Amino acid sequence: MTRDILLSFIKPYYLSSTKKHERNNMDEEEPRDEGQQGGSVEQSPEQLVARAIAPVKKDFLRPPPVRSSSPNDGVSIPNDNNKTSVLAKEKKSKRQLKRERRLEQKSARNLCPEIAKTGDVSSCPYKDKCRFSHDLEAFKAQKPADLEGQCPFFKSGGACPYGLGCRFSSTHEDGVPSANLNGLKNNSEVNGLSKHVQKLLWKNKMSFSKADAQLKSLGLVGTSKSKRNDLENKDEGDTGSNKCDHSDYSGSCVVTSDSCCKLECPEEVMKDDDNDIDGKSESDVLCPQKRRKIAENCGPMDAENEGVSVTEQIVERSCTKSEPEAGTDALTPETDLSLKLHSREKKLIDFREKLYLAPLTTVGNLPFRRVCKVLGADVTCGEMAMCTNLLQGQASEWALLRRHSSEDLFGVQICGAYPDTVARTVELIEQECTIDFIDINMGCPIDIVVNKGAGSALLTKPMRMKSIVEVASGTAEKPITIKVRTAYFEGKNRIDSLIADIGSWGASAVTIHGRSRQQRYSKLADWDYVYQCARKAPTTLPVVGNGDVFSFVDWNNHRTECPELATDMVARGALIKPWIFTEIKEQRHWDISSGERLNILKDFVNFGLEHWGSDTKGVETTRRFLLEWLSYTFRYIPVGLLDVVPQRLNWRPPSYYGRDELETLMASDSAADWIRISEMLLGKVPDGFTFAPKHKSNAYDRAENG
Template sequence: MDESPAETAPVPEVSNGWADRTPEELVAKSIAPVKKQFLCPPPIRACSNEQNDAVSGGKTKPAQTSVVKEKKSKRQLKRERQQAVKSAVGICPEVAKRGDVSRCPYNDKCRFSHDIEAYKAQKPEDIEGDCPFMTAQETCPYGLACRFLGSHKDGVEAGDVSAHRRSSEMNGLSKDVQKLLWKNKVKFPKADAKLKALGLLGHANSKIRILENKKDDQVVSNNCHVTDGNGCTELPNNSDDKMELAAEIREENGVDETFSLDESRPSKKPRSVIEEEILSGELDDGGVNATAEVVEPSCTSPEPEATADIVSPESDRSLKLHPREKKLIDFREKLYLAPLTTVGNLPFRRVCKGLGADITCGEMAMCTNLLQGQASEWALLRRHSSEDLFGVQICGAYPDTVARTVELVNQECTVDFIDINMGCPIDIVVNKGAGSALLTKPMRMKGIVQAVSGTVDCPITIKVRTAYFEGKNRIDSLIADMGNWGASAVTIHGRSRQQRYSKLADWEYVYQCARKAPDALPVLGNGDIFSYLDWNKHQAECPELSTCMIARGALVKPWIFTEIKEQRHWDISSGERLNILKDYVRLGLEHWGSDTKGVETTRRFLLEWLSYTCRYVPVGLLEVIPQRLNWRPPSYFGRDDLETLMASDSAADWVRISEMLLGKVPDGFTFAPKHKSNSYDRAENG
């Protein structure tokens, strides 16, 4: 990768097999039509320098590396963390911050090391450049632990990490509420009241009531008989159906019977830890008033809500805002950065915001993890003050779980909208009944949206795919009712779950759904937007679309927002791309920290992002513009060494780029991207 030919350089003698094809033939095969003078032979992949000549059957193949990353058990990892804390590496944060052992309030009882000299002896060399906190005219909150210690001003006392983050970041979970979540002591009066009114309280009763599925001409009498239009009376043949129907009718008539008629009968599905407390009867004594004491004072409900347990469904509906009365968000023609797993973190969103994004959304968070108070999951809800129109995305399988999560998020976070993911194709999510699995259960979708929209006044949006199975689209039959359920907007990804990310998105079906949607329900399209021409095309062909969500296109080239706003193809230089990466690193260090842990966390997420940016082919190198998202780039030289390095799909070259920005990687460092695509050398990085 050290050579880069000029634009007039001859075609290499050893081509990559595409030099003799016309641009039209390449486009037909989804190969990026790079100008012939920039094509180069594909690199020879090997796992180590000593094994580059390993050949089998006349074809070069990667040899097995001698370094295999050992998979450690949770107990072993915990033991290593404890040992690191006690060693010189785990210096006390207060001592590192102030450089004074006497500053630690725990003195000899502190579980961290206080040996400053031992810490300095083993600390890695400082990274070149300025500390991100000092450049912001602030005091660095990491003190001696900062990897940019050489750029600190002498005599300036260290600041406070939490104070710095409070000044710019929001939506942190308080320790008090987290502890209550750990102990299952948090109550959800609004969610439970709405779930009870809908007959959805608890997984055992999570089916939509039978009465809603009956024909309009059926009536129910007080003696639990069902009367059809002909005057005949009948009861269900199945005894379980009788009991369920009787329970629903008792609830319809005001009888306080929330749970199963036969308490000795086991639940159909295992209950969550929060439900166990509710179903155990603790609500009978403490009720809603206990809830107001458990959660923060701001969570105290007004007087009508305090008696939600005894309010009838009819009166409860009158207390809730109609979906049309809620605060509305004007999505029309706004540039919406999609929630992106792993890479869509707060620093990346800040980069996109600076490049023109209007709406940002946090990474998908699982409801069950949020309700358990997992700090790593709550970190996905963090918001920066620069994100003026921000939403969070959650994912759950049942109405009670999602409704309680929404109530908790609404209390603890400042958000403009909450998005419910009903389209995630990942197996681990689908197997739990969430994400795309909900597309096979429209009545459960309805129950989730109704419960959530009736719990909070915040706008509720939903994100779906066209269907679960390819060729069995069903959103067009549901789109007309989604607004009545309580959704404030619907985003449609033009692929099925079975399709995952293969083939092109079906925008014609997205248009069809947008035209069927009520005027009051904004519909957003999603899929394969990679240039301003793609954006213009979808907006012109379907005026009913409010806007288009940009996902993978922003991962590959985050300046797509600038291109759309300026209506041009930006032939961005390698230096300009490097400046964007520098901005990301600076923002990452501000978010994750400038100590060793923060530097390596920033590096890991930078490498994940670089595994996408390598797919970008500069405009000046293409025979046909614009680049399409499904094009596979051939091996090519850039116009300079840096552009050539950025075009590499080898993880070893991504690591080299990270070392330009964050210093040398630790000994034994390996990296393989989560998505595994375009990584030939996996963990070996040869």
């Protein structure tokens, strides 16, 4: 991107702001509220900090723009034809959106992927039954102009899977390249859900032998409703009922009336409709991916028996090893697979002093995590995924578990309300994904999650928390960690009373967010209470603190105040300035320039095009997530503009000028300016483009911000 093109985007905005500033200076000074920075009564930096207002140097301040008193439903962006387009519009129903997507599929804009790869209209195997368009000429006529730069797939040394649909197709070599990436857009990503497993989940025929066995051993095999009521009664102080009601269990196994809590597989599990296999359970017939995992993790003798069921192999090994010819008196866990590792004997993760990027909803996607890895993050965790959606085989939910090869220490976060769903999800993730740990979210404050009994709702039911952690740690071979808040209700903290037991439940680490569910994200985090919990925790249970870490000074203070803390989790601080990891490692306040910030955004765009695709759909998906991220980054105030360093997370930035045009544009709280930044990197937005941030906060309640 040349300097001239860059200035063409930002100069009109900068000049209009400068003229308005000069006009205001020429006018007679109007009285302002004494509480506003730059008002008739100047305030010292200390006074501003006390009122949580960022103390920006007076040379860079400008008066706030005049706000219209008339209500407005959205932001308007002027275009070349002096027309306006509203950013925030009324949401459409799911049925209406589905109908529009079906009509859109048949339009010329959605060319058949096979034809796009090869350029041959006859290459589609579905012919007239294909749900996509086969009109190659119409697609070329309406296709937007290619973007500047090189195809991200070619840049990374691979082949582009989008062919003619790629927005960088003019840079392709040898005509129309194609590649077989096994369903993934990028072969450096793992944890994709196979079609075979997805069909089993859709048909409710997936076998969860380990989870069901663990549920049985903990006495949680009865009907879901009875056991859930039993746990709730225990939470309320009732002893509950130990009676088994012998009714069907919702899952792959049921409880028979002949023997209490005896598992039997129903008939539908004994038959695979797709493969026409009778008389074998799902665990007996392994998909190629599972056979490959057995061959990789077992010895030569095991590889020869890959067609035999896992149970038969274990029995055969145990019998062979017990013979006198084996020449050993004691069996080690490595030679006897029938011996299960205790939860404390699992391979634990050393979180101490590691820079931990929190799992962040919407913005904590794979491209953003790659940016943070480049800037120094050590531990990354995927976005929170709901257990019920994963067990239903929803592709959009499984996409949250994707992992890039650069994430050397990676975990996934799941959220569930009951032990059975969490246990089955844990077993499924371990079978299908490559991960280092599994985190269970017991602190999510979102209403839709809490109303289902998950997230922060579990803080009111410690017995259910215990059952979930015990069954998950007993099912999984990977470490199980949990993330909690201080309490559900403000002023009724309870984690300190549970911290001594959480380790005995089987958790390998616990993260404590220093706010209650009722508090959400308002006020400052209660780090004194986090310290109290860390000191009460057993030495075998690492405690991770979370909340308001925004500089290396915050990081150092927590290390000094409480050496018992293993590390800090960085959340919103990384959203606003992802280079916080560099600052912590280098122990400095980085006065980053606007050009360096733009380069970070460019990296995100390149990573996003690799992840979501380089076709038109992928470009617009990347733009959407970029705009969501920009709705946080504008809160950053450059170090060189502050009277007091470092910036605190709760400071409200006043209206100010940057040191150059680009820095001024990046400081704007207007969604229209975020869109202008996206156009620098991804070209013009399509006609009718709308955007409104997903998250809710006071900064976005004004109509001007969409």
